[in-house]
Amino acid sequence: MRNFSSGFKNLVKSITLFTFFIFSLPTLVCAQTTAVDTSKAAASTVATAPSGDAAAGEALFKANCTSCHALNKRVLGPALAGVNNRHNEAWLIKWIKNSPAMVASGDKEAVKIYEEYNKAAMTPFPQFSDDDVKNILAYIKVEGDKGPVDKTDGPKLPPSADAGYSNYMIFGLIAVVIVAFLVILLLNKVIGTLERLLLKRDNAGITLLEDEQLDENHQPKDKLYIARKLVKNKKLVFFVVLCGVLTLGSFGWMDLWNTGVQTGYQPVQPIKFSHQLHAGTNQIKCQYCHSSAWKSKHASIPSANVCMNCHKYVQATEKYNGEISPEIKKIYAALDYNPETQKYGENTRPIEWIRIHNLPDLAYFNHSQHVKVAGIECEKCHGPIKEMAEVYQYSPLTMKWCINCHRVTEVNSKGNAYYDKVLAAHEKIKKGEKVTAAVLGGLECGKCHY
């Protein structure tokens, strides 16, 4: 029995060590990956050693051409790799500077391209000098000769839904390990007790056993003695129990209050849409996309055709080495839109966004009342949306939160004939009082629950 017990103790030790090792492992792996990445980056810099004309051309190309062209891919205009071989330089210079004129003059090649691309004329660039064009062509030649970029070298897809789950999994694993560890400790303890009981029976002498124990474990005896003494102090026990109950109770109470409150809820969306980029960097007004916020109860997620207003042209190819952004491709996939032919197909598939702001069905909320009538900024409830790469729930959306705002917010009645009469009647009763939403009945049940 002793042997078994000591063996078990050894096992516990080794498991502890193993656990530590597991904890430290991810850090190590991370460090390694970073190292690899840096080395790769270094390698690629070496490979694209700059050459005189092409370097100047690169700047011009990126500034002026990438919105419609990629090197190895047809975007709005044709793929440009090999363009030097398809047309002579003089023709190209003329074309780039003013293609519509060439089409109008009836140049055969020009008309052919014009027809091929759905009669969409290329923007003329009269500001380019011949040298500029030559530089660009040089760049195209240098880069285009390299051939299409290897797919595997392309940018990694942004972490998708799986990443979210993996986080959960890591925490779950840790929790499992901890629980297992605790179970093992407990078992160890139980084994100890059982052993003592066995001994007790074997020796059949209580006094002897106690003596033996006292002899064997001097240290524990002292500790247990203090503990026993403390346990016998009823006032202390009462105090400790009270503290325990209070702590647990208050935690429980707080928890109950927060049941169903989803502040900070940030689900992984099917498309990595960034409000930071659209509303923040690009300064697109909220209601350009959420167009019904000012006239309906729903702000509504924009339909894909609204996305296409911009993303038919904006394809972020410059960020993905001439490829269309994989996220924008998801819009195309949903609409079954083929960017090559610019045609819509039949095989559409709606985008299933995850709803973040969930009001219960029993509460009626109307966006237009708040946005249009009250003139409240979207950020008031939705938080710093312009800084959110991924949207999360900023406000608690509890009734208390609604009510508090209704209590303090003054009614935006200026220039609104509807309120004139109502307020005039009101003045008679409550003189000089601040007219908040609450004063006009904004706290009544039936204003939101029906």
Add this chain to the structure above:
Amino acid sequence: MDSTKKYWKGLDERNNASEFVESNKHEFAEALPIEDVLEGAGLSAPTPRRDFLKTMGFGLGAVSLAACTVAPTKKSVPYLIKPEEVTSGIPNYYASSYKGASILVKTREGRPIKVEGNPACTINSGSLDAQAQASVLDLYDTAKLKSPLLNGVEHPWEDIDAYAKAGLNKAQAAGKTIAIVTSTVNSPSTKAVIAAFTAKYPATKHVAYDAISYSGIINANKNSFGKAVLPQYKFNNAKVIVSFGADFLGSWISPLQYTKQYVSNRNAASLKSKKMSRHIQFETGLSLTGTKADSRIALKPSEEGIALVNLYAELSGQATSAKLNNAIAEKAIKLVAKELSAAKGAALVVSGSNDEHTQSLVNAINSLLGSYGTTIDLDNPSYQYTGNEADFMALVTQMKAGSVGAVLFLDSNPAYNYCDCKGFKEALTKVATKISFSDKNDETASLCDAVAINHNYLEAWGDSNPVEGYYAITQPTINPVYNSRQAEESLLQWADNPVKDYYTFVKANWEATVLPLAGKTWADVLQAGFVSLPAKAITPITLSGDISATIATVISESKKMAAAVELHLYNSVALGDGKQGNNPFLQELPDGVSKVTWDNYAALNPKYAQKLGIAEFDLVTLKSDTYSIDLPVLFQPGQAHETVSVALGYGREKVGKVGDGVGKNAYPFLATNGAVTITKIEGYYELAQTQTHHSFEGRDIIREATFAEYLENPAHGSGNHGEKHKTYDLWQKFEQPGHNWVMAIDLNACTGCGACIVACNAENNVPVVGKDEVYRRREMHWIRIDRYYSYNEENKSITEEKEIDEIEGRMENVSVVHQPMMCQHCEHAPCETVCPVLATVHSSEGINHMAYNRCVGTRYCANNCPYKVRRFNWFNYWNDSRFDNYLNNEFTQLALNPDVTTRFRGVMEKCSMCVQRIQAGKLKAKIDKTTLKDGDVKMACQQTCPANAIIFGDANDPESEVSKALTDERVYYVLEELNVQPGVGYMTKITNTGSHEA
């Protein structure tokens, strides 16, 4: 309170039966078995403690586990390409038409959810009847077929087309008739399609017949004036209206139109100008129209003809040999003749009979009275019913003879509603090609080889021409839900017409015919919904032919009808001809008079039933020489002795889960002359009535006056005289600075038709609970129409004209008042003070709010409500398999109004004064930065009321219609003496007893 009348809701109450008093002490019909649980097996069981602990432990564990789950992920799926006209959360309205009446269809995110009258429509001017209001549920009927059927199996349309074409060509080649059997077709485009079809198959014969036929009037007009049409009646021009069994406010021809006209001479405005029409009704059963009559005389069906002969004799001064065996009626006829001749040129006599001789006689009477051109318009006829059953009868004979090769049924169901349906079924077997255009496998469709399922009217293009000069368009408001095809499109397809698309056909037809006349474009019509051409000039008319032969026929026919017990068949106001039998809203709509739901019954006069030894709810067999049915008996005050009334439109067999087996089919009785025998059989069948659920304990809640009294003192009978008692308030006054929403209801206008109930159901997601639950007093209607019977008890001095009213003792002479009752939104609401959780509270706009999610279901409020208008959700009607047949299925729930929550089990609900409409109206005003004008917000009940009996508005606006209405002298508040300060004012009912010239 100077009314000495006694009112009663049901016979139990009048007789003051002790059980009735006992059973009505309690708010709820059945006590909860709490005592049983506590005293009975509950606690003395062997191991209650352990079970209790186990259950508790399990419950705790389950709850904790359930609480651990993360909130479910909700998806939000936007449109890929949003239709330009759709903004989610904002309804779209489309102008369309239902049975010729122009309507607006409210759609949300592409689903039709409510039908409303088109305010510009000249027929209904914004109001609608119960059937049209309920029609939106027909679209979401689960009994509808999903695909066309061929020999009972689903087939693609190509197979149906091949079968139909082969059958039609075969019939054509064999020289046999191809019959298209329809109900009335007044759609110009459908007629054009049938013409195109006939051009391709010249053997085609179009036979139109109606379940409820008006061919008697059409034939009579042909005989009398050479015009085979249904006239338009102008009740608004009539000062004296005499009706012989025509229920023109409930079910006769065009009740919506007639109610509008009728009420225009009896509403508040008319009374203010000291004018009121007089209405005398002679009838067998108590109809909705009978309840509104100033004087009502019960007549046996066989006496109606004789009465008309006598009336003609009185008016024309000729003597007649026919004698009425009814002293009361005889006297009444004399008085009526006097009144009618006094009102020559502004009098109208109508008869509900479908016998052409009787109708010829009525024509003669109206001609004597100079009604043509004033109260009857033959030059602008009505095309609402043009069917002729004689044509159909001939067709059945032809079918039996085997000379019909193919028959197509469009919007007709003779296997159910033809009087000789047995003979018809037999004849049908002799037809080779049988095709039905029904949208479900109904009685006739199931006998056909092919069912080419038709669109619902909300999915279809179409048009109608219900009256001369009025054309309405029907446009689709949703894509076809199932694989159905418009019947007209099928006909065009089979006729190999170059135009296969019905939309193109309708448009071309309008552009060729109606639009040039009206000087409008197609787009105008789509927006307006209808075109109204100026009325044709009225040409003077003379009665042709000798009337004496007609009179002789009427007398001999009447004599044939006379029997020991005479059967009176009538058209139920709620279900009509039974076409919408699978509509739960209509099945649960209480009958306007008897308040019975979910059944038809044999109505007997209580005194007469006593004589026969029959008790109420006994089962009886009604037997004619060819047909018999078993029905429960209902005691109906006002019913003529020796008669029994049975409603048509019930007893469907293949209409769907809702309507199958509800009531008994009485159509086969139409083939008989009306003589039946009544035999009591074993069994007791209690009908589910809504009215007898509460007792009003004789309180003074109905107030009436006669027109004479009103002229003397407009406040007569309303209790508004002299000083009122000083009242004391326990509560502080509740300020209503913004709006103060109130209502005024004119009891003199309300006809009790029940359209408001269905409109409220559709607007507020009111659940349908079914017969069993209604029987347990658990109906959920937010608005009910209470019907109070009364008769005069005192022997007042009798003026000659008033004698008609003073005929008593046989339970025939009852008068009726209809009182719409919904939450009164009391200022000092008794419900609010007893709610332990403040789930029902008052708003600063005068509305009594109900927060469902706060309610814990103590039901104190319902107990404390003096008006008994609160409804308790005994079940989760929207998610409980027991209610699958009604509204608990995903398909039917598409009709729900998304702006109103569906209530959960265990909470109270009641009329919210359509708070969603008020909020929406206010928001619209705020967005537009304008003031909220009177009439911008309308209640669902108010909007649909054909009588304009309900007026809603802001009492803080002195110019509003409701403010003005509430200053009327007739206004009183129900149970005013409780000082609960209700927000709904009622106006006394005025009866024109005729002692003053109207």
